[in-house]
Structure formats: C-alpha cells, structure tokens
Amino acid sequence: MTETNREHLSSLMDGELERGARAFVLRRLSNDDELSGRWRRYHMVRACLQRELRSGADLTARVAAALGEEPVMPQPSAAARWLKPVGGAAIAASVAVFALVGINSSLLERGQPEVLAEQPGFVSQPTPFDWSFAQPLVPVSFSETTAADRQRISGYVLRHNQAAGSVGFVSYVPIVVGTRTPPVVDDGDAGVGTLTAER
C-alpha cells in the first residue's frame, strides 16, 4: 500500500478524483484485497462518525445496531411463522435475513418527468407503458436505507426466490455472492452508480 494509493482512496471517498483516475482506482479496488479492505474501513469509520454502523464486524453488533434502529421489537411468535428460528434465536433471525441476501443495494430515486410535458404535438401520446421509461433513475447513497428497510427487502427477495423457482429462471446468485460492501460514495456526483451510468 503506497502513499499514493491511500491518497487516491481518500480522494475517491471525497469525490475529488477525475474520471480516468476514478476508473483506475475502482479497477484496482476490485482486484486488490488490501486496498478494498482499507476502502471498507474508511467507509466504516465514516459510517461510525455519522453514527451509522453499516457493516457490523460480528452478529452481536449487527443485532444491537438493528435493534437500536427499530422502534418495534419483532414478536418472536409472529416472526416464527415466516422464519422458524431454532432455539430462541428469534431476534438474530430477523437480522439474519439481510445478512443472507447481502443487499449490495444501490438506491435509485426517480427524477421528474420533465420531458413529457415538452413533447411536440406530433409525437404520439405516451401510454402508461412508456411512462416508466420517461423518468430517469438517479442512484443515491445506500446509507439512506434503514436496517428495517433492508430487512424487509431481504425477506421479500428471499421469499420471491423461494416461490419463483418453479416458474422461470431465478438464480440464487444474490444469496451466494454479493455480501461485499460495495464501493458506494456518498457524494452524489462521484458515486459509482453515476460512473456506471456514464459507461
């Protein structure tokens, strides 16, 4: 780990790298374990500073964090109807769901459909089928997703996987891969999602 690498990493965190350098560092990140470990630690430190522990080192920390964020305690008896934990691990079980699916989520927010209003008259009227495509999706930070959201989404993804196997191609790739913390940059402009969109 050279000093230059560290500088690059911290510039990337702050969204101060120009596009070429950004692509280079991101490429290195996916190949270099030490670098990606440091990247994760940087984010962890930042997350802690922002009082949001996103990737707990152990389950107990995750449980504690999740419980802290949730106003309502899950009722073990009710939870058991969906996920039957063995031996009173009910609280951990609800947290387990998102540890299992490992959401490397990038949250997308919908922009305003400005284009629609300005269309000249000769363009055929958009149908509801076009509507979905008219609104651009803007990637925003994952940190806005609460533990409760992640848990809900993971539970639903898992159930979809459970049920959908008999009707088409559903891969459990989300379960087998992808627990890695993604290089998500909080500053909107320098986000990896933006980078992907530019490609």
Next chain:
Amino acid sequence: MGRSLGVFLLALILFGAAFNVQADDEVDQWLDRMVRAIETLNYRGTLVHMRDGHVDTLRIVHRADEDGIRERIVSVDGPPREVLRDGNQVRILLGGDQSMVVEGGIGSRLLPNLPPNRLSRPILAYRMSFGGTERVAGLYARVLEIRPRDQFRYGHRFWLEENTGMLLRSALLDHEGNYLQHLSFVSIDLGVPIGASELEPELSVSDAVEIKMSPVSAETPEAAAELQRPSWTPRMLPDGFRLASVSHGFNSEGQEFEHLLFSDGLASFSVYIKAARPEDGPDSERIDAIGPVHVFSGTVEGHRVTVVGEVPSATVAFVAQQLHRRESESDDR
C-alpha cells in the same frame, strides 16, 4: 401472372412461417436439453460470476443418481459460504464471525431452471435464435440468444455444450444488449463420478444460528380462483406476464401480507401488499437494486406495496403504479 405471383408469395410466407416454427421448436428442444443437463448430469467445476467489475469465484459439485440430486456450491471469494442441496431442500451455511445456517425449500437454483410444465411459452415475449459456436472452458458451445421484445424484461445469452446441452456460460443482458452479469465455467468436468465426500460441507458451523424457512404454500391461479382470489391486481401488465400464484405470509413484525407471483415463462416478479402503519414511515417511493434485481417500495391506496424481481427498474415501478384493489366479488379478472 398476378395469380402465380400471389401463389409464390403465399408459398414464401408459409415457408417462412414453417421455418420459424421449426426454429422455435429447435430453441425449445435446446432449452429442454439445457435444463435436463443441468439437473441430471454429474459435474464438478469452477464458475466465475462477474457484475459491475466484481468477480466472484464459486466451486460447484453436482451429482444426480438414484438417490436424487445433490449439489454443493462453495464461494471461494469473500466471506466463506456454502450452499448444499438435497433435492429441493437447500441448506445455506455462512461462516465467519456471523456463522449461520439457513434451511428450507428454495425453488431457485444457481444455474437456470425451467419447470417441465411451463406456464407459457417464453417465446411469446422473447425472440430466440442461435448464434455461432464458441469455445468455453475448453468445450465447444452453441450460443443461444434470447432477446426480449420490449424493455420490461432482460435478455439472456446461453452457451450450451454441443453434445449434452450443458450450460457453460450464461449472460444477462438489458434491452439494448449490454451485459449486466455473467456466470461462466472456467473449468468443468462433465459426466464424472462424484464421491460422497465431495458433497460434504467444508465449513464447520457448529455454534451457528439455525434458521428454518417455512415453505411458501402458494395457490395456483386456478385454485386461488376458487379458494381465495387475490384482493389486488394490476390494471395492466407488460405483455406475456401472467399470474402464477397467490399466497399469504407474515413479515418479521407479524404483519400479514399478500404475495402475488407473475411470470412470463422466463422472468418473474413478486408483488407484496400489506396494510400501511404509521411506523412504516412516510409514503415515499423508492427503488433498490441488488445487481439486476430491482425492488420497488411505495404506497398504494393506503397499503405498502413492494415489487421484487430480476427485471428492469421500470417494470417493478410500472407494475406498482398499475396495482389497484379489487372492489367486489363480481369484479372480472
């Protein structure tokens, strides 16, 4: 003259149609061969999964014999995890500090799987054709292209081993033909004997949290029509998608939800509806992405709606917008 031209054109059209039917049949046969090969052959190999510049390496061992199908998938990169499969029962082991075992009937597979009695011919929503022959993991493969007819679903490209139809590489593509993710064998031993020891887990998870997933008891649409019609339905659906099942479940907070599953034969998405509560927070709309899987969350008629599927973000958003509550029993489907 005009008549003979007409006859000629008619012949041409008929020939073209027959040719198309033949091509579709051939595609169908290859899809069947693929699914059969994936399930019934013995193999061991190393796979790489590529998405957004990330590479994950997986090892797979698959055995099919009179005792049924057994499979073991080990992730070589990242946190140690293993997936063990015995028939339809799947056991997922997560190692490391947060060791955990999750067990249950999970219908999905790592390699694509199609049921023998397909809901609808996926050909309706996709254009299927053969590409050339390419070499993957040292074997020659036919390339099968599956292109969606609209933007509401992804396309696939399959590399199928020439003799067995075994899937050697699969790619997920968007409507424009850009790659979204790749799953590819880098080495594979086909048709080899697999010893029992190869199917034993390497991970020791003795003090792990054990979680059992209860099965989803879903009604087929026909049964659901008699027992419990879905109380929600989309006004419009993208072409080719049909209701595949209706079920009910409870989330981790004990709240009941309705679960509708839609499929076009290849792609599928789930719609979950539950009553909104003040604790659920503001009625904001959002879309989460887990690779190519998109999740729409929002509120419709005082209910929290979540749409999940390996489909483009526009699809989950569109379906959620189209949802409405059925008014009465006389309401026609």
